[in-house]
Amino acid sequence: MKSDQAGVNVENKESKAHLIEILISSFDQKLEKLSVDPSYSYAACIYRVSEKLRKANEAAYTPRLVSIGPLHHDRAQLQGMEASKLKFMHNFLSRFGIGMHTLVKFAAKEESFVRGCYEGKIDLSVKKLTEVILLDGIFIVELFLQNYFSQLRDKSETIFENQWMHNNLLHDMMLIENQLPIRIMKSLMDFVDLSFLNEGRVLTIYDLAHSFFKNVGNTHRVALTSRCNNARHFVEFLLFLHAPAAGSRDTSSSARKVEYTRSAKELQEAGVRFRDGKADCLLEVFFESDGEKRGCLFKFLCGRGGELTIPKLRVDELSETFFRNLVAFEQLGHFGHFSKYITSYVILMDSFIDTSGDVDILVNHGIIENKLGDSQQVANLFNNLHKEVVTEANDFYFAKTCGELNEYSKDWLHQWKASWFRSKVMLKKNYFSNPWSFLSLAAATVLLILTVIQTVCSILQV
Incomplete structure (x- = not known):
């Protein structure tokens, strides 16, 4: 019985030794392949899209x-x-x-x-x-x-x-x-x-x-x-x-959190003015409030708001291919920190554009040159570019600019401006769209004033 057990132990030791030899040989072959096979020797830079x-x-x-x-x-x-x-x-x-x-x-x-x-x-x-x-x-x-x-x-x-x-x-x-x-x-x-x-x-x-x-x-x-x-x-x-020049404004920001900002319409309602940037690089987007620009609290309160500068972009039938493949390469490639510039730009434009009305605002200010014709097509383009794209929380190039815009929009004065803007648009749409609407509103106002006067006179007589 003991001799049988001893035989099994010897057989197990021989089996393990054989297994070790096989593993050593396998690793030797792989290490040898490392120095010969080009798929190991060169860093891949051309990828299949997921x-x-x-x-x-x-x-x-x-x-x-x-x-x-x-x-x-x-x-x-x-x-x-x-x-x-x-x-x-x-x-x-x-x-x-x-x-x-x-x-x-x-x-x-x-x-x-x-x-x-x-x-x-x-x-x-x-x-x-x-x-x-x-x-x-x-x-x-x-x-x-x-x-x-x-x-x-x-x-x-x-x-x-x-x-x-x-x-x-x-x-x-x-x-x-x-x-x-x-x-x-x-x-x-x-x-x-x-x-x-x-x-x-x-x-x-x-x-x-x-x-x-x-x-x-x-x-x-x-x-x-x-x-x-x-x-x-x-x-x-x-x-x-299309990458920004070294030392450009947002590259020094330590906080790179992905943070969406308001749409173009919402920003306009809050008093933000849009301007076509003259910079060559698409990424030269920056915001300057009137308070910063004028250096005076009074002027800031009385001013029209702030100015958002965005370089001009031509949107045509090649734009989607351009953005999608550059974003795909940024997602698949192995870059250093803070390098997903085009992905960040796509996220930013997606923030600014929710509807065709947002596109119209950017077109009217010379920021978008629409070669697709229909504003809704441009809106659909930017609303869909960011789908299925994963962006790390600390890898957003426009974090500083978006933070400034959000802080500006949260201010009580600019929230009031946004409410007033929406009310003005509603009045214009509902009551000033044609002369008859305006006359009806004027007549109703006069009638209300006369009614109030008549009521006051009646009280005084009593």
């Missing part, structure tokens, strides 16, 4: 015309542009006198780096991904060059003549899932010689991207900065382009 974000608007995250990179490469409805990619490659090779062998060698060398830039596993083979890198990279460089230099365009190419195609290309190039690392296009630009165009200065891929995206967001008003050169793909490029 289902939670995607369900808010599938179309805002899905390419319509062209696939860039491996994530949407096999979509059947995008295969029509593959022929255009080949034409662009032919133009690139013939125009700059580059050998195919040189380009293929370059793309093959970059394959492991590109594979590691995507979150999750890429199912394409090394050969297929190398082909995608080369075709898509050259397509982007040629697209940007032809956008910048109209004389380089093939007369048979309709991309730039067809507004529908051009808008769809802009849409597709802003998608977080439809990106190729900028490093590829930056390296391909080393093969480009524009001396035959008598181009005096050296153009970078960032100069070309800035020109291509000029009608997106506020790009046409903002200048390139050195920070843009650190962008890993074009979504991050647009994010850096």
Whole structure:
């Protein structure tokens, strides 16, 4: 009996020892893979949009015309542009006198780096991904060059003549899932010689991207900065382009709590005046009360309120794609503290806009340029952008401005102004909308006064 028990113990020890050997071997393989597998070697920066974000608007995250990179490469409805990619490659090779062998060698060398830039596993083979890198990279460089230099365009190419195609290309190039690392296009630009165009200065891929995206967001008003050169793909490029300058007003705030403020109509009722900001950056939003501006309590009490400055924004059919993908990247990316600028801007605009009437106020003050036509569409856009987005309580860029607006609105004087404003609007709507309403009100007032006089006289006679 004891010998049987001893045999079992020996067998258990051998089994555990074997298990330990298996685990050691498994960890050795994983550690070895850590130094070889590109998915471990490189930090991912191109992400798949979560289902939670995607369900808010599938179309805002899905390419319509062209696939860039491996994530949407096999979509059947995008295969029509593959022929255009080949034409662009032919133009690139013939125009700059580059050998195919040189380009293929370059793309093959970059394959492991590109594979590691995507979150999750890429199912394409090394050969297929190398082909995608080369075709898509050259397509982007040629697209940007032809956008910048109209004389380089093939007369048979309709991309730039067809507004529908051009808008769809802009849409597709802003998608977080439809990106190729900028490093590829930056390296391909080393093969480009524009001396035959008598181009005096050296153009970078960032100069070309800035020109291509000029009608997106506020790009046409903002200048390139050195920070843009650190962008890993074009979504991050647009994010850096629209980021505030270092040391701007709200970046010094220690309290970053997400706090909604009043709508544009409510703020106007409380005496807030709206002004179109002349700043280039969308995030240069600030509030100044008349008390602060005039430095006198009397003037503050007698003044009209405060002034809210908001930079001008053009809202068009590309706006939703722009905001949703930048917000998605901020949600999915791994940034430092206080970096969710576009998410904060979307929350702020959602605060200001509840109804089409709020949109009309911002349009009338030159803050929103409505290219969608219908004010309700603009309201729906901003009311839905923030859905399914999780924002940390300490990561709101406009906390200070919203706090100032809320404190201003809570003041008894401004609450009285809001009540008076609403009463004035109601009177105007109900009694002053036409001459007959006004005459009826005047007659009723006169009749009331006469009745009071008659009553007083009767009392005196008694």
